[in-house]
Structures are given as C-alpha cells and as structure tokens.
Amino acid sequence: MKPVLIIFSLLLCVTFFSCDDDSNSELVIVATPEIMSKSDFRKSVEIKGAQPIAEPGKIYIYNNYIFVGDVNKGVHIIDNTNPASPQPLSYIEIPGNEDISVKNNYLYADSATDLVVFDISEINNVKQVERLEDVFEIYNYQIPLEAEYTDFGTFNYETDIIVGWNVKRELREKVNEDSRVWGVAEVFVNDAAAPSNVGVGGSLARFQIINNYLYTVGQYSMSIFNIQNLSNPVLETTQNAGWNIETMFSADGYLYLGSTNGMYIYDLKTPSSPEYVSEFTHWEGCDPVVVDGDYAYLTLRGGNMCGQDESVLEVIDISDKSNPTLAKRYTLENPYGLGVKDDMLYVCDGTAGLKLFKRNTPVELDLVKTLKEAQATDVIPLENSLIMIGENTLYQYEYMVNNVALISAYSLN
Incomplete structure (x- = not known):
C-alpha cells in the first residue's frame, strides 16, 4: 500500500476512534449551553435604537404599535400609525424573553426566571420600573430542536442562567435511545379598576391579562400576578397547569391552555386561583388554540419534535365546558x-x-x-x-x- 493511502486510512480510523464496524461510538448532535451568572444577567436589560431582528418570534399589538419578539433576546417596537409604511422605533434587549403583555402603558416581559416591568407611556423613552426575581417555577430553556444530546457541564441553576446554545456534532458513546434528551429541559428554581387598555397577542402567546391579573403559563405551571398596581405586580400563586403546555387563550371567563397532548380548560370565577374544569386529549402534536363562542379551534402540527406525522385542524365543541368533544377534523400540512x-x-x-x-x-x-x-x-x-x-x-x-x-x-x- 502506498504511504499516502496508509496515512489516509489511519486518519479515518482516528476520526471514528476505531476501524471496527462494531464501534461503541456514534456521531451525534450535542447542544451545550452558553451560561451567564444571574447577577450579570439581571444587569443586561438595555433600551436601544432600532435593530435588525435576528430571529423573529411572536407578535403583539398595542395601540398603534407592533411588538415583535426576537427569540430569547428581546422585543422590537414598530410604529404602525401608517400600516402601509411601518417604521422601526426601538429595541428592548431582554435576555431570556419569550412573551410580553401590555396594559395601560405598562409592559410585562419574562426574562428567564424573572418578570420585568417597563413603563412605555413615552414610547421613545421606555424605562424599566420593576423586576421580580425567580417568580417562574419552571423556565423553558429552549433546547435546539436538532439536538440529540445536551451537555449541561458546570451549569448551576441556582446561580446561572442559560442565554443560548452551541450546537455541534461530536462522537459519543452509544446509549439506549430512551436516555437521549429530546425536546425541552426544565429547571426548577425557588418560589418567590379604571377602564383598561390591554394589547392583543397571537395564538402562540403564553401571557394573558384579564382585568387586574396577569396569567402566565410555563411547560407545567401557571403563575398568577396581581397587577392592580401596574408598576408593582405581586405574584399571588403558582399552580399546576397540565402537561407540556405551549399556549394560552382567554375567552368569556375561561382560560384555554394548548398542550402537546390536548387542551385544558380553567374557570376564572376566582381570578387569583383558576379552577381546572376539564381537558380534551388527542395524539401528541404542537398545539395552539383559539376560541369563539361554543367552539375551540386547535391546530396540531406533526413531525420534528411535535409528535405524530399527521397535521390537522380540530374543531372542538365546548358548549359543555366539563365535557369538550371533537366536532370535526380537517387535514393541514404544517x-x-x-x-x-x-x-x-x-x-x-x-x-x-x-x-x-x-x-x-x-x-x-x-x-x-x-x-x-x-x-x-x-x-x-x-x-x-x-x-x-x-x-x-x-x-x-x-x-x-x-x-x-x-x-x-x-x-x-
């Protein structure tokens, strides 16, 4: 064999650790978190001029303004006074942000485990007025969908915050399929009446303001904040919400939570303590929900990390809140x-x-x-x-x- 071919063969063996077809290693996609200390993280909110959006996320409407989320980074404010020609105004950098909600010129935003409050009464001079630390029991660290493994290394949930991910292919020892980390990781932390002008979110929202309360939902829990004093919200309670909750929609005194395996209905007759009424279950799939009258409409997206391959629109009869039933199903694509x-x-x-x-x-x-x-x-x-x-x-x-x-x-x- 020629020397060049010998060297090339050896390199191949080194790359894959073994020339043996029965190697115990495999090439997999590994996600490693980018970590920041909580003390530095809580100093990192900043009001900036208009910026390009790295990864557009959710949308929210308040008066003549459109708020566009930059996934896990912050919120962009767009002046929509003239819908034919929207104009960028500013950017609120909020690391770990996923959702916002606005009432009477006060904007509430999650920042990983914290709730941050901004005064937007002067839209060109937005100010942070409050921060409630460690109020969210579970934080969705949004592991990249393509990741097959996660390596948390020295991450300490009591002192650190995950602000991003590095994703790369690595050789790892083969393990049982069930031991891989698929989907989302949860990290537990310590618990911590004038006419209203409330904004409008989309069907992917996890925040809802109803009267004097802000309702927020995480993967398994619901946090309820009293916002009677708009600049100084108070966490009243955190309660179980269901399984793999993704979205929240409010209508006619009820909350409808979309999860990967169904829809949960909660009664708001006691606003500070939503009462579980019932749930509608289906196969696993990513699941936003909207409600109109006696019917709820759910989209189920299959594929990737969402579960089944089939994607559909379901119409649910909720005239009897204690017994929601499937009325019809329509096939969709994505x-x-x-x-x-x-x-x-x-x-x-x-x-x-x-x-x-x-x-x-x-x-x-x-x-x-x-x-x-x-x-x-x-x-x-x-x-x-x-x-x-x-x-x-x-x-x-x-x-x-x-x-x-x-x-x-x-x-x-």
Whole structure:
C-alpha cells in the first residue's frame, strides 16, 4: 500500500476512534449551553435604537404599535400609525424573553426566571420600573430542536442562567435511545379598576391579562400576578397547569391552555386561583388554540419534535365546558397559529401559507383562499386589519369578502 493511502486510512480510523464496524461510538448532535451568572444577567436589560431582528418570534399589538419578539433576546417596537409604511422605533434587549403583555402603558416581559416591568407611556423613552426575581417555577430553556444530546457541564441553576446554545456534532458513546434528551429541559428554581387598555397577542402567546391579573403559563405551571398596581405586580400563586403546555387563550371567563397532548380548560370565577374544569386529549402534536363562542379551534402540527406525522385542524365543541368533544377534523400540512374574525378562520399553515376558511357554521368550514407567498407562523385578526408574521416578514392585510388584500409587507431584517 502506498504511504499516502496508509496515512489516509489511519486518519479515518482516528476520526471514528476505531476501524471496527462494531464501534461503541456514534456521531451525534450535542447542544451545550452558553451560561451567564444571574447577577450579570439581571444587569443586561438595555433600551436601544432600532435593530435588525435576528430571529423573529411572536407578535403583539398595542395601540398603534407592533411588538415583535426576537427569540430569547428581546422585543422590537414598530410604529404602525401608517400600516402601509411601518417604521422601526426601538429595541428592548431582554435576555431570556419569550412573551410580553401590555396594559395601560405598562409592559410585562419574562426574562428567564424573572418578570420585568417597563413603563412605555413615552414610547421613545421606555424605562424599566420593576423586576421580580425567580417568580417562574419552571423556565423553558429552549433546547435546539436538532439536538440529540445536551451537555449541561458546570451549569448551576441556582446561580446561572442559560442565554443560548452551541450546537455541534461530536462522537459519543452509544446509549439506549430512551436516555437521549429530546425536546425541552426544565429547571426548577425557588418560589418567590379604571377602564383598561390591554394589547392583543397571537395564538402562540403564553401571557394573558384579564382585568387586574396577569396569567402566565410555563411547560407545567401557571403563575398568577396581581397587577392592580401596574408598576408593582405581586405574584399571588403558582399552580399546576397540565402537561407540556405551549399556549394560552382567554375567552368569556375561561382560560384555554394548548398542550402537546390536548387542551385544558380553567374557570376564572376566582381570578387569583383558576379552577381546572376539564381537558380534551388527542395524539401528541404542537398545539395552539383559539376560541369563539361554543367552539375551540386547535391546530396540531406533526413531525420534528411535535409528535405524530399527521397535521390537522380540530374543531372542538365546548358548549359543555366539563365535557369538550371533537366536532370535526380537517387535514393541514404544517400548521402554526390561527385566528377568528366574524365568519372567517385564518390558519397559518407554515410553508403551505396562510389559509382562509369560510365558517358556514362553526363546524363546517370551506377553504376559500390560500396565500402561498409567505411561510405563515402566527396571525392577529384586528378590527380593521389582519396582521401576520411569516419567516422574516410582517404582513398586513385589509379584509375583503372571502379574501384579504395586502396593505404592506415589512422586512424584519
């Protein structure tokens, strides 16, 4: 054998640790957390000028402003006074942020384990006014979906915060499939009436403001804050919420929690202590929910980390809150968020675009239009316009009969 071929063969053996086909090692995708001390983390909130958005997340509407989340990094504020030409205003850098909610010019945002409050009464001079530390019992560290293993190394949940992930391929000893870390990791920490102007979130939201309370939901728990004093919220209680909760929607005195295996219904007759009523279960899938009257609409996205391969829209009869039942199911391709207005249901079907369903009845739906120009993620039906986020673009539409007309497409990069 020539010397060059011998060297090449040896390199191959070194790369894979063994030339033996029965090697106990395998090449896998490993996620390693980027760690910051909690003391430094809590000093890192900063109000900046307009910035490009690295990874667009959720959308939220308050007055003439659109708030766009930058996944796990903060919130961008866009002036939408003229929907045909939205203008970027500023950026609130909030490490570990996933959701926001706004009431009477006070913005509430999660920052990993903490709740941070901002005064936005002067939109060009946003100020942080409060921070409640360690109020969220479980924090979703958002392990990258492609990760097959996680290596937490020296991470200490009492003193550290995970602010990002490094993902790379590594050779690891083969282990039983069940021991791999799939999906989301949870880390437990210590517990810690004038007319209202409340903003509107999309169907992927985990925050809801109802009267004097802010309801927030994590993967397994619900935290309830009294916000009667808007600048000084008080955590009243943290209670069990269900299993793998992803979204929260409020309607007619009830909370509807979308989970990977169903929908949970809670009664708000005692606002400080939501009471479990019932649940509707289905196969495992990523699951936002919206409600209109006696019916709930759920999208179930299969594939990847979401469970089954099938993706559907389910119509649930909730006229009897104690016994929700499946009324009908429609096949979709890659659904995410959805919204209802009048006799129309708007469904973000991911790479298949925005789908418009005419509700002949709450159960009988006809697909009347598909907008394929965008990868649709979430949608907010406002009184006079429809706002949708898709990939790196914010779309606004004017309502038409069985259709919508584009007002603007604003690039978020």
